[in-house]
Amino acid sequence: MTVVTTRPTIWTVLKWALAILIALIALFPIWWMVNVVFSMPGEPVSLNPRLWPTSLSAGIEKIRVIFTETEYLRAYGISLIYAVLTIAGVLTFGSLAAFEFSLFDFPGRRILFGIILLSLMVPTAVTIIPTYLLTSQLGWLNTMHGLVVPGLASAFGLFMLVQFMRAVPKDMIEAARLDGASHFQIYWHIALPLCRNAMVTLAILTFMQTWGNYMWPLIVSSKPQLYTVGQVVGLFNSPLSHQTVDMVMTANLLAAIPPLLFFLIFQRKIVEGVAMSGTKG
């Protein structure tokens, strides 16, 4: 839909200026944080507004201190396992259920789906304490399954997959059934491959959500062996901390590295996926 003009008009110049300005607003805060990390310790932020990094070695030293003196690397591992298991569970259980809710009719379908949709509107803060108590009654406190399992039945994930699976042509399913395919085989060989993109999207959104999740890990895993990255950063962010500003910033920045890398590597898939989640809805 772009009108391609041969010579730059005032509008084209303005457009570029605006686009670049917004890109600066979006990216500069992240860049600024990198600069705070890569500068001499104890140097006040206000004397040098940190438009560029001033000391590479000091930044590396801070990162080294954090990696060696805290359990940051283990927390990376825990957060990663937590995210991967959650993604696997959300996709498996969500897609199985979405297959039924979107393509078939059976007694109770509408009411069950309605209840699931309603639950989307209950803030997580409402359920966190009863869920915690249940988890503890099951003896799952301080375990990986205690961290993961309560988050697996994602109503949001189900809702999203249902929207996509509705597009699976009914006659393909009928044809497969006439060929003698079992119910599960239809799911596995027809429905799943057709909504691969949706699954990728959901995986990505789940990753971002689990990585940033703070409250649930905080109360479920009270032992440091199971601290997630968010919890380790929380140790630095406490208001009466003895840590200096730049150490706090370093700890924070390190937490953002995996999602940023993840984004840079999979940017096309992520952007397409997020886009789809909205337009198919």
Next chain:
Amino acid sequence: MSLRRHLPHYMMIAPFMVLFAAFFLYPIISGFFYSFHDWNGARPPEYVGVANYTKILHSRDFATAMGNLAVYIAITVPLGILVALGLALLVDSFTGRWANFFRNAYFMPVVLPAFLAATIWRWIYAPNFGLLNVALGWFGLGSINFLNNSSTMLYSLIAVDVWVSAGFNMVILLAGLKNIPTELYEAARLDGANKWQQIVHITVPMLAPVLFFVVTYSLISAMQVFDKPWLLTGSSFTSYGGRRNALLFPVMDMMGRAFGGVKFGEAAAYGFLLTLAIVTVTALMFALRSWSARK
């Protein structure tokens, strides 16, 4: 037998439904039960009828939190979507590599964990020498205390909010834009419509379904706003909401009552009042959609 015919369906939804019942439905129901009890988690709950609800409805903080929420939503949702739409149109007017670059740049803040965004912005907003105030100084403007002046705090939060969420909504709207057939624009151009008229008469109506999704989703998440104001105000369970409660929101108040005041029953009641508000707003949105569809 109908049960046998339907059995495969139930088997397939069973894993999800069991987990859903255990970890969503049961907590919601038990939360509802506790909302009628005085309960601190340790002692057995004591039935108090609707006392928790009346207490909250009469508390000053609830009124403040709901008032803040109303203003916040009234600004942040339309503004956020307008900005996202503007960004989508802007990115859409580029092609190839540059379109990709700008799209990715605008999306970047979405990827950051909330605590990180809040930490960065606390510094940017710092009075006198924070980046933003330094920039204002270049234009000869005085320093503004963004996060500690009750008349600017809400807008400071909204700016962070838009910064974080605009990229997300932009990407969704961008995909919506790509789905609009180009013939429509060509036809309009032949009719002599200018760029602005094209946006108003073609882009926005054609985007309506996508916009509806974005608006509803933004509304539901805005009503549950918690971590950004909590972190921007440096809140703790004993003291939260910032100067003169200018950034007090319902979920914050609820968490404070639960973990600061150890009143789980009261917190649960609070949660259901908020849920009621969310359900009402969402229902209104759907009613609005079917009303406008009929028109």
Next chain:
Amino acid sequence: MKTLSILRSGAVGLATLAATSFNSMALAQDVALQYWVYSDFAQGDALAMQEEFVKEFTASHPGVTIEIVGKGDDDLTAGQVAGAASGTLPDVFMNSQSVGAQLVEVGALANIYEKWMAMPAEYRAQFDESALNACMPRPSELYCLPYTGFGSLLFRNLTVLEKAGIDPTPPTTWDEWLGQMKKIKEAGFYAVPDQTAVFNSIAEIYATTGSADSWGFNWDTKTTKIDPANMTKVLAKFVELVPLNSGTSRNDQATKDLFISDQLAFHTIGPWVNPTYAEAAKASGLKYDFVLIPGDTAGKTGGIRSYEMVGVAPGPNADVAFEFAAFLTEKAQMARWAKLLSRYNANAAAMADPDVSALPLIRVSVDAAHGAMDVAAPYFIGSVPSCYNSTVIDIASATADGEYTPEAGAAEMITKLNECLAE
């Protein structure tokens, strides 16, 4: 009784400790204690020393293992409240006395009075009396052993004072201090942080006029003890400070930054900022010192006092947990702890140790703590509703904004505080 002999020997030395521990073998049972500490104490040198304490204790208590768990300030309380609901409490923990009442209410904190009384008199005599009293809401109820603590200090940026032409002798009265602040403003610097921004800095200034007698709560009548005349004077002080302050709160990272970059002259806060300032002194030549906060009259000290505590959870491990808590707060450990961190603590005997009292930060802290006002006393009786602190902050800042006169503000504050406590 064997455990007592171990504790008594603590002061004598580690050698004796190891010897007596041999006898206690018979009592040995397999116990795993959860020991929650502030996140700062679970990092670096502080962690190393905590681990050392644990090693010494477990060496004399075979079968006991102790796991140190670091938590951020707020997360300690959230974790304990959640743990109380599910019956998975930390056996020994640090926390602030000001959340003590909540912890008692949910059953996370045991009354250790009897165990305490069973300790030898010379052990009990080691503690600072007022700190200990703060753990005892009523006779025969003791909910904690006081641990590290602080009295607010006045950190002064000497470069700013010099540039503003101020004599570096510490101010002795509020008026003198205010005069200095005005000169600092005239010289183009910030005098203090915004003292109305957080509860503790309001309390610090209140203490320049009032004292613990007119602060805190009367739980019997559910009223505030704040005195209207004092509060009026204090609110008037906040109005005077408006043009002088930096707009950042006492706790903001940005406040420390202003101080380090020679923009801010005074910072009233506890000793925990000292590591940051010491580092800045090394890195960028910051010149600073710390003195007492002057009160209205010469000899009166402003500022607040508060202690962190070591508490013990009720339950089967409570006996061993108490032994460990008693070991931690015992003079030998507290002196080593104080030396390492330069932090004041509640063990008066340890503070009197010549090596400890020679540390400048501790020397000033001892005086500061004695002159200061308890920030939220009495503790362990009622949990302070969240509206209390927020009302104090709201009205102090509204008065500073000019919405109330100091008299009207004080009257309004007290009315609202009483409403809040009555709820």
